[in-house]
Ligand SMILES: NC(=O)C1=CN([C@@H]2O[C@H](COP(=O)(O)OP(=O)(O)OC[C@H]3O[C@@H](n4cnc5c(N)ncnc54)[C@H](O)[C@@H]3O)[C@@H](O)[C@H]2O)C=CC1
């Protein structure tokens with residue numbers, strides 16, 4: 001029996017983009033809906049059997065697993081509610097909040113164990129990647145956290161929580177950059193005369209196929225790029241522009257640095273609140 005199957009109650013606090021993806025993934029994997037309570041003031045439409053609340057329940061014992069998926073700036077509201085209303089600490093706290101460190105979460109919820117997770121949006125189709133980190137979870141709770149996130153795609157554990165800023169900047173925020181890249185490719189194709197919808201389809205399929213190939217191939221992305229670029233051909237000309245001193249590498253580096261900086265700012269704000 002999986003560790004997750006033994007869990008009796010899971011509360012999901014915040015059911016938007018990421019919380020909603022997690023909920024759908026758990027149910028698709030066969031998690032019993034009657035184990036799940038969703039707490040979200042927006043009262044999103046939920047699959048049958050899942051308990052829906054617009055606030056944490058009054059005087060009810062805390063769940064075995066509490067999953068936090070609200071915006072980091074709302075953590076204070078959730079903590080205040082939890083302290084006011086809930087009878088006991090959760091056995092496991094799993095948080096996907098960007099920037100909020102486990103020390104803060106531990107202090108706030110006094111959970112049996114705390115696991116930080118950084119998933120990403122392709123989780124909505126089971127193709128995400130989630131990074132997990134915990135200082136205090138035993139094997140059983142690590143297993144529960146891993147099973148909860150594995151339905152969303154692949155899972156990686158890291159030992160050093162300080163790396164979460166970099167992880168958030170790369171894989172957490174990364175889909176946003178890739179979507180922007182797709183948009184820019186389509187815009188550039190349109191500027192060269194392609195019809196709008198054709199340019200969009202070509203851009204999406206090119207990025208999707210290339211990512212699948214990079215994932216399936218033994219060759220590095222650099223080697224694969226060389227396979228596309230015939231000597232004296234069109235791709236080399238394009239790559240020369242991307243590889244210029246003011247090309248894609250410094251831009252992407254600055255992009256990740258900006259996101260990592262923001263993650264550190266969110267962490268500092270959570271420490272002060
Ligand atoms: N969207 C993404 O790609 C990723 C998001 N995250 C993290 O996931 C968390 C949620 O982000 P999204 O799902 O994008 O945000 P979202 O805005 O789509 O969802 C947040 C949900 O929280 C609900 N909410 C607001 N106040 C609440 C309260 N007091 N109690 C319970 N629920 C409340 C809102 O109604 C909303 O449905 C953030 O902390 C973010 O850092 C992490 C990785 C990727």
Ligand SMILES: O=C(O)[C@@H]1CCC=N1
Nearest residue numbers: 098168171172173174
């Ligand atoms: O933009 C954000 O803050 C969240 C964390 C990573 C992706 N979305």
